[in-house]
Amino acid sequence: MGTGAVVTWRDTFRTATEAVRTHRLRSALTMLGILIGITAVVLTVGLGQGAKAKVRDQINELGTNVLVVSPGSTTSSTGSRGGFGSASTLTTQDAAALGDKQAAPDITAVAPASTTSVSLVYGTTNWTTTLTGTTPGWKDVRSRGVTTGRFITAADQKSAAPVVVLGPDTVSQLFNSVDPIGKMVTYNGVQLQVIGVLTPLSSNEATSNNDLAIVPISTYAQKLVGGSNRDSVSSIYVKATSAGTLSAAYQEADTLLLNRHKITTATSADFSIATQQSILTAATSVDNTLTVMLAGIAIIALLVGGIGVMNIMLVSVTERIREIGLRKSLGARPRLIRRQFLVEASLLGLAGGVLGVTLGLLGAVLLPQFTDSRVIVSVPASIGAIAMAMGIGVVFGVYPATRAARLAPIDALRSE
Amino acid sequence: MSPSNPDELDTPAVIELVDVTKIYSTGQLEVAALRGVSIRIEENEFVAITGPSGSGKSTLMQILGCLDVPTAGTFRLSGHDVSSFDEDQLADVRNLFIGFVFQQFNLLAYMSAWRNVELPLMYSGVHPAERRERALAALDKVGLADRARHKPGELSGGQQQRVAVARALDTEPAMILADEPTGNLDSTSTADVLDLFHELNREGRTIVLITHEHDIAARAQRIINIRDGNVWPLATADTAWARVPS
Numbered sequence: 006m007g008t009g010a011v012v013t014w015r016d017t018f019r020t021a022t023e024a025v026r027t028h029r030l031r032s033a034l035t036m037l038g039i040l041i042g043i044t045a046v047v048l049t050v051g052l053g054q055g056a057k058a059k060v061r062d063q064i065n066e067l068g069t070n071v072l073v074v075s076p077g078s079t080t081s082s083t084g085s086r087g088g089f090g091s092a093s094t095l096t097t098q099d100a101a102a103l104g105d106k107q108a109a110p111d112i113t114a115v116a117p118a119s120t121t122s123v124s125l126v127y128g129t130t131n132w133t134t135t136l137t138g139t140t141p142g143w144k145d146v147r148s149r150g151v152t153t154g155r156f157i158t159a160a161d162q163k164s165a166a167p168v169v170v171l172g173p174d175t176v177s178q179l180f181n182s183v184d185p186i187g188k189m190v191t192y193n194g195v196q197l198q199v200i201g202v203l204t205p206l207s208s209n210e211a212t213s214n215n216d217l218a219i220v221p222i223s224t225y226a227q228k229l230v231g232g233s234n235r236d237s238v239s240s241i242y243v244k245a246t247s248a249g250t251l252s253a254a255y256q257e258a259d260t261l262l263l264n265r266h267k268i269t270t271a272t273s274a275d276f277s278i279a280t281q282q283s284i285l286t287a288a289t290s291v292d293n294t295l296t297v298m299l300a301g302i303a304i305i306a307l308l309v310g311g312i313g314v315m316n317i318m319l320v321s322v323t324e325r326i327r328e329i330g331l332r333k334s335l336g337a338r339p340r341l342i343r344r345q346f347l348v349e350a351s352l353l354g355l356a357g358g359v360l361g362v363t364l365g366l367l368g369a370v371l372l373p374q375f376t377d378s379r380v381i382v383s384v385p386a387s388i389g390a391i392a393m394a395m396g397i398g399v400v401f402g403v404y405p406a407t408r409a410a411r412l413a414p415i416d417a418l419r420s421e
Numbered sequence: 422m423s424p425s426n427p428d429e430l431d432t433p434a435v436i437e438l439v440d441v442t443k444i445y446s447t448g449q450l451e452v453a454a455l456r457g458v459s460i461r462i463e464e465n466e467f468v469a470i471t472g473p474s475g476s477g478k479s480t481l482m483q484i485l486g487c488l489d490v491p492t493a494g495t496f497r498l499s500g501h502d503v504s505s506f507d508e509d510q511l512a513d514v515r516n517l518f519i520g521f522v523f524q525q526f527n528l529l530a531y532m533s534a535w536r537n538v539e540l541p542l543m544y545s546g547v548h549p550a551e552r553r554e555r556a557l558a559a560l561d562k563v564g565l566a567d568r569a570r571h572k573p574g575e576l577s578g579g580q581q582q583r584v585a586v587a588r589a590l591d592t593e594p595a596m597i598l599a600d601e602p603t604g605n606l607d608s609t610s611t612a613d614v615l616d617l618f619h620e621l622n623r624e625g626r627t628i629v630l631i632t633h634e635h636d637i638a639a640r641a642q643r644i645i646n647i648r649d650g651n652v653w654p655l656a657t658a659d660t661a662w663a664r665v666p667s
């Protein structure tokens with residue numbers, strides 16, 4: 006005796022799958038807990054990833070190697086939020102100065118921009134869009150072009166011509182199938198002639214990039230949205246000559262503007278310069294917090310699922326107490342009984358995990374159809390989620406399995 | 422091996438109980454199910470254990486089957502003191518040396534007959550292919566070769582018990598322990614099962630059979646009569662039985 010009989014893993018798996026299959030409803034309920042938890046984890050992490058990607062895309066759509074100069078100082082970690090409401094400290098003259106190749110050799114294009122939401126009218130059609138007053142440099146900074154017609158020119162700018170370039174989505178909203186070039190749209194009683202249509206940006210939710218109206222900044226300030234200071238702008242876009250000269254361009258813009266505004270200490274600057282990277286960091290840090298919070302909730306859901314596994318496994322042990330006793334009387338060692346229940350629990354976890362990830366993937370496909378959120382589920386995240394589900398099964402299966410293994414064969418056999 | 426019987430030293434008994442006591446404690450209540458039982462069962466014996474209900478027969482069988490441990494006294498199996506075995510060794514003893522047949526059959530309902538029969542072989546680590554072969558051979562022996570794929574629920578009581586016997590014999594254990602194996606069977610099935618036990622005994626296995634029925638006990642080589650947790654000579658037991666007002 007004491008030969009140390011070994012039962013292969015294959016047999017253990019077969020016994021466990023048989024038990025899982027035999028008690029179908031119970032197995033399904035156990036899996037459900039895990040499934041919901043895993044789906045929640047997959048979706049929340051996916052939503053977080055999607056939100057981050059969305060912000061990244063939007064920021065990248067600013068164009069490459071772009072700096073954004075905003076009025077007001079950097080008062081908070083969220084970046085350039087100060088200086089709103091009061092008259093802007095940035096002017097079209099500032100923009101012109103930044104365009105000086107001598108003073109700022111690493112800056113290739115500059116575009117001041119003032120933006121407001123407006124309602125444009127064509128015939129009887131009315132459409133609300135974002136109106137931007139800017140200079141011809143805008144298309145270089147933002148790397149955009151026109152599909153038909155032309156962009157605004159320096160001449161338009163000089164004469165404050167009543168012309169407008171529309172985004173492709175704006176055109177389809179206002180004009181249906183009519184050729185918009187040469188047509189007149191009205192804003193606030195001012196007639197603007199459509200001179201061009203912007204190329205569409207192929208992005209998932211680039212609505213703000215495809216639905217917009219561009220007018221010369223002079224037209225914007227003098228004829229359309231005249232404020233207290235007709236020279237002030239809400240931001241200045243600056244494009245560096247290359248990725249390598251971005252920080253040099255940053256320095257040049259900073260020095261130039263500090264000089265123009267007669268500010269000696271950099272800390273009291275009345276403007277701030279953001280890089281795409283800094284905007285991205287600020288935006289995604291908010292998303293990260295949200296993702297962590299949501300994932301926390303999802304993990305709690307998963308824990309509840311795990312406790313469900315334990316609960317149902319304990320019921321299972323009690324219910325199958327005679328089976329355990331019989332197996333022991335036929336020579337099953339305690340360790341083997343323990344292993345069998347553990348494998349059973351991890352199989353339930355695995356199945357719940359696979360189903361949960363499948364449901365999560367389904368949600369990732371369906372959710373964006375109903376909301377404008379993007380859900381990104383990566384392969385490593387899916388594998389991680391499945392592994393987590395299995396782990397939950399094992400961890401919460403230990404106690405019931407140990408209890409089963411400890412049962413005295415005779416107590417188990419005798420119970421009815 | 423018992424020091425009190427030096428003349429038997431050279432023929433080691435399969436089973437030797439010396440002064441075995443079993444006390445069940447449930448809360449404040451203490452029930453002495455066995456009170457100093459000393460018995461020897463030789464190799465290849467066919468022993469019937471009889472006695473009134475509650476006398477301790479099942480308790481005795483559970484100790485013989487290493488399913489339970491005595492409160493006091495010694496239980497030796499082929500000369501080994503069973504109290505020195507750990508859980509794993511006890512499991513191995515049950516697996517390799519003992520075949521159980523229970524009154525309630527104790528087959529797993531969700532497995533077919535042959536899968537039930539191969540269970541102890543799985544715990545001995547026998548290869549699946551050989552397991553199947555041996556399980557089918559055992560079923561053939563009990564006359565149920567054609568029922569191998571049936572679930573226990575699809576078999577009659579007598580057939581289920583024969584499956585249980587097949588399960589008990591396919592590890593070729595030295596001893597078969599049966600606790601009222603025919604208690605739930607009709608006379609034909611009882612005869613079938615008993616014939617099987619006698620055949621196994623002829624093959625060299627020790628059979629310990631608990632029964633209430635006199636004619637079943639009468640076919641055994643020896644009858645051990647238990648009363649009130651003690652072994653009684655049969656005649657004395659009968660007299661005692663007659664004297665006790667019930």
Ligand SMILES: Nc1ncnc2c1ncn2[C@@H]1O[C@H](COP(=O)(O)OP(=O)(O)OP(=O)(O)O)[C@@H](O)[C@H]1O
Nearest residue numbers: 445447452453454473474475476477478479480481
């Ligand atoms: N687990 C237990 N806890 C407490 N008392 C028990 C336990 N098992 C058995 N007993 C008691 O021990 C005594 C012997 O029981 P046992 O089951 O051995 O009798 P038996 O001879 O097999 O009876 P039967 O012929 O009715 O099966 C009985 O008084 C019984 O009540």
Ligand SMILES: [Mg+2]
Nearest residue numbers: 478479480600
């Ligand atoms: Mg009994």
